[in-house]
Amino acid sequence: MFLLLASTAAAALQPAEAPAPVTTPAAPALSPISAGAAANQAGEIVVTARRRVENVQDVPIAVSVVSGLALEQTGSYNINRLQQLQPTLQFFSTNPRNSSINIRGLGAPLGLTNDGIEQGVGIYIDQVYYNRVAASTLDFVDVEQVEVLRGPQGTLYGKNTVAGAINITTRAPSFEPEARAEVSIGNYNFKQGKASVSGPLSDTLAARISVAATDRAGTIRNVVTSQRVNSQDNLGLRGTLLWKPTERLNIFLAGDYNVQDPVCCAQIYVRYGPTQRAANRQYPALVAAYNAANPTRPYRVPSTDAFDRLTDLDAPLAARNEHGGASLRAEWDVGGGTVTSVSAYRYWDWDPSNDRDFTGLAVNPKVNNPTDQKQYTQEFRYAISSKRFDLVAGAFGFHQTIRTRGIQTYGRDASLWLLAPSSALSRNPAVLDGLQADNDIRLNNTSAAVFGKLTWRVTDRLSIAPGIRVNYDKKRGQYDSVVTGTASNGVRQRVTFASTDPWIVAQRGVQAPQFFRANFSDWNLSYDLNLSYKVADDVLAYATYARSFKSGGVNLNGVPNDAAGVPQTQVATVDPEKVDHFELGLKTQFWDRRATLNLTGYWTDVHDYQAIVNDGSTSVLRGYLANAKKARTRGVEADFSVRPNERVNAYLNGAYTDATYEDFKNAPCPPELSGGTIAGAGQTPGAAGVPGALSPAVCDISGQWLPGVSKWSLSYGAEVNLPTSFLTGEGGQFYLGWDGSYRTKFSSNASRSIYTDIAGYSVNNLRAGFRNADGLNVYGWVRNIFDKDYYEVLATTPGNTGLIAGQPADPRTYGVTLAARF
Template identity: 25%
Template sequence: MNQSKRRQKFLRRSAAALLVASGTVAGSGMSQAQTTAPATNEAANAEPTTVVVTARRREESLQDVPVSVTAYSAEQLSKTAVPDIIGLVQSLPNTTMKASRATNSTLTAFIRGVGQQDPLAGFEAGVGIYLDDVYIARPQGAVADIYDVERIEVLRGPQGTLYGRNTIGGAVKYVTRKLRPETDVRLKATVGTYGQTDAVLTASTPVSDTVRVGASLAKFKRNGYGKNLLTGAENYDKDVAAARLSAEFTPTSSLFIRLSADTSQDDSSPKNGHRLTVGNASKAPVLDNVFDTRANLTTALGHLQQVKQTGASALVEWQINNELTLKSITASRRDTSYAPIDFDSLPTVDLEAPAVYKNRQFSQELQLSYSGKTIQGVAGVYYIDANAYNKFDTLLNGALPLSVYTMGDVDTKAWAVFADGSMSLTDTVSVSAGGRYTSDTRQAAVLRQLYLGTKGSPELGNPGAVLFRTDTNLSKADLDRTDTKFTPRLSLNWKANADNNVYASWSQGFKGGGFDPRMNVVGTKISLAKAKSGYEPEEIETVELGLKSQFDKGRIMTNAALFFSNYKNVQIPGSVAVDTDGDGKDDNFAGVTTNAGKARIRGFELEATARITDAFRLSGMFSYIDAKYTQFIVAGVDVASQKVFQNTPKQSANLTASYDWPLSMIGKNGTLSLISSYSYRGATNQFETPNALLDQDAYSLWDASLVWTSTDKRLRAGLHSKNLSNTRYKVAGYLFPTLGLEGSTTAFYGNPRTVSATVEYRF
């Protein structure tokens, strides 16, 4: 049977299995989130669990909330050994989350075709990442290892009327655990293939009746999946340390205060890509192992690869009365990255970029929520003051060897007023409406200079460099724009009966415009007026129809959604090779950000869980998306028919089965669980222009876990294998085939087969 037929057969079987499990085509996003946990396994099997989420800034049953949301509890994440949010993608509809090219911890995220791949200063994320309601403005360090969480929620579609920062594509929410009223100490240790050794220690204790303190310490370490054949260093290794401190105060029964701080440091080796082509000049062959490299760039500004971030926040929640609650969220975050990026992945200096990123942000949010018998809602104001700064050299070999120094310094000051409320019209029908007014101000300074030779610029360690030309020199007085927008949302919800919830919603999303921090004014001959205007804001309008159902007293639950979006002024950033002297050969590059005009997106999502017996459970997901540009103007010509949506596979599916056996071990009663998961992702384009070398064909992954949990939940031991079939699949890449003497077309790959053993103990 050929590969295409196998894919089609898997899709048919997956869809059929979900339909059999659900008994209907229904769903919008579901999983085991915060639940009303029974005392024993027997009780858990006897009664259905209630999945509780805070997607609308208040606790609601997942089956009642008229929003496309998937939630994962700490229990579920523990049993399946999900290491970070990238590991959630296999079971998430229409979602791509991955480490950005050449990085270990910078996040690239797309939901329903909307996202942002470029991590440089000035490019706003299309998918918002939240840590306890604090918006994380930059993607550096956002691929955080999962520890000390109560649950993770993933919301699909525009978010703005309920959240501080407007996010046009969706939101990922980390919700950390509140401290317990008694002393609580937990230890988790993992060992695995490739020398994996992880440890997480979490402890909390009450200091008095009104004060509790807690801390978590974590270390994640692993050898590389490959080697640097030139230096002997690891490639695709991991070396991350993280810590979190928190203190909670309840001076009165109506006042809750939480102070928290977190830090992480990633000292992993530089991640270098796999060359897909033979070197143009050296004829260096393509390596057999896709995780090996011959890259020679090891430092940036004298620093080894490193990503360090810190953050602090203060939450004050005052329950004014039984219906009104006032909440204040104050937060500050900083991060610094040293990133030696070797595009050519060869021993020679041909196309390389030692880079430094620095980000800081301060945000303040005030929320007033109301919870009455027929009316519930939230209103708030939000402010963020953020700076994103990067500088890098592009060391480019060719007829005229150059070091291209680029500096981008971008300030963002934004404020918003938002509100969202729902009202019960009858016992079964409710309506909700919301709106948001956003003002986004962005100022940028961009400096781009060309120095002779490939030893770098004065700013990155070569004080004797000779200046050849200045391509761009624009200050924050030159690059200054403010974008404003009102974005509404309407939703109608009909509780047809106790087991079926139907909703329809209409919403708009918005992401402000900005300036390309790599712009090449001279090299691309753009006018000063065009450079100063920058690129335009994105806008999206989404209609969604959803059905959430349960059958047989909750033993079967399904969530389904149909969505239709009109997407305008899509921001497309990127670097392109340019011929600056007209000799027919590319000798330089330029950052070019365009607005792609118009696109339409439509799709379907189905999630289902079925408790076949008290011991046997099935869950699954199937999603389909058709995303198409309808207008994409390049040099006055509409090339929409030649363009595709990046990081947006048309189909994705997952089928997970688990079976439990009662089993006593080491003198303790417990349960042994076998969990097996099979997932499928359709063909994926890395960029808007298809490329046969870089684009990834459809592929499947198979994971399995064998986990024993004591009845009192104090001890858990597991054996986990990811990517059992050892599938090789591309997740990102660089495409510069005409730059340098060697040409650079490199790809980055998802993790190979791994096996790990975990032990968790709660003292």
């Protein structure tokens, strides 16, 4: 059962270079670009995954590498685009705050943002850990390369992560003057500019300043406001100083500022999927009742085909996402090794505005959660190498404060939409109009760890590498939701559980007040053991076992109340995930290193998997976390690239991922099995999707897919070039490149639903242009060349009305890019 063949490895893309991780020693400076990482002078792709510079083919870790040049050439200017080059990387985002990154199906529950939990995939930029996944939606700024490490990380550096890490390295200041510039224009008024300049300020001091800006109109038209929504409006600035007082000491001081301020984010009408709620409380009947009550302003969704890309949201949309910070990194060669210190401060400000009823009716015109975060990190490492031993040992400290001041309001149409039609109150707009919840959510999060990794080269071919990490986590959280509404006498007052006023009773059934504090603290021990054997000069086999933990946390989205309105604080904290991970890998090169084939197989058991649960006790779909007893992901991955000559290269990366809930007997039910009266003892729940049928209290979803994971996924591409003396005499090329990705069906709901499976799809991109050895590159590009219609996310909406909303992916886009190096 544990016979796993294969997956992962090194690259999917090669240096200034081409669609494939090629390490051919003779790789020319002008080799095509598409899927590779930066190579050193010997043509090797080098990484720092083990905190030293190594040829990626010598690293017994499942790691893929994408160079900055490959990111630029393929238009992969953020992590959302990067996933099309990395089959085991999944990225989902309905707005920057509500985003998740998974590797091999693990990372964070799809569709839930909860301040009190950790991410399972670590994001590092220049060795600085970024705690909030919202940073992943920002544009890359002056990136040298991106390493995607798969499987548990934490015995080498930084924060403990159970799924993997994305390690981004930006270009360092240069003591030789240099500059880069790039301008792109395209349809949907796409405009993008990038520039960087670097050079010496003195014999020992160099600087680099970089900027990237992207602007694009939205792909969805709001018929109410005549705006194009889901637009892009991004700006990134980065500056770095390198002080090199001696050959043995490098000190980097870096600062960055990043802001997104688009008209965003809209999820639009996709379909009606019947639930077990009473028929008169589901979407078709509610619209009919609304139209009967409002004959002068009847409601009709602008289109029942989401790919008409129309919406009628009547609330302002905004998604201002601001990140910034500073870091100080020192690298000092001393005592035969290198001491590294990384000190960093980061902040995150999130200021949204959205419409959470997903319609043009005034039901939930505001469900906004502005958030301020500050984080401080400090890391010390000592790395030393000898003929037989390599050692990395270090300590990591992290402190974070989060303050969210949320607001949720209800409009004039909420009474009809959310109250039982049998109640006369449902026909009185004043009952819920103006109902408001003001939420104050706070978290203090502290983590500290010591870690170490030893590599013992027993022979020139056999290495044994044990690692260990001792980790302490402490979280203190507070959730305070104050609800105010209008009583039947017209007086504005707080909504409480003590009140018997019929209007207040109805209001707290829709939006209940709540206050609680919760604390979590825990120690854990992570460890791993890696064995690697050089079967031949260009063949490396390895095996890994890792025991890892994902920190427990605090539910800060609210928890269920009991009948008396008392918060059920027994579910206010979540246990840590405990991970057992097994992996076998093979890294090979052949045909005089023109071809690379890397294979990895893995099996990961997760006990106390942190899963999303929905509280069906209110009309508002409230998500919180609980522990499923066990989940599992296993799979096989393969990365292949080939460069038969300087004119042609290609790559094909594939992954088979089998990610399931192994034991989750008390899971939330999908929409088609919810919304009705809960079946009592001796009663049998009704059929799925039958209005008025009895609903099960919980569902056993053991054996179901984890959300967001396709069984099969591929990325592929090729590039050919033709030498020319056009414009430059010698050293020019015309080139044509193709890159594509494919994934099979996946679930877009925590409990798999017949309404929210997203069909498999492929996306193909084309580019063609001219470049020369002096750094000039002019090319045209088309993304989604066949204009494939597909969804990035499908989601249920509040109230079990059967309304399914979704986020259509980008249609065909095209444009032209001019890039130059000086």
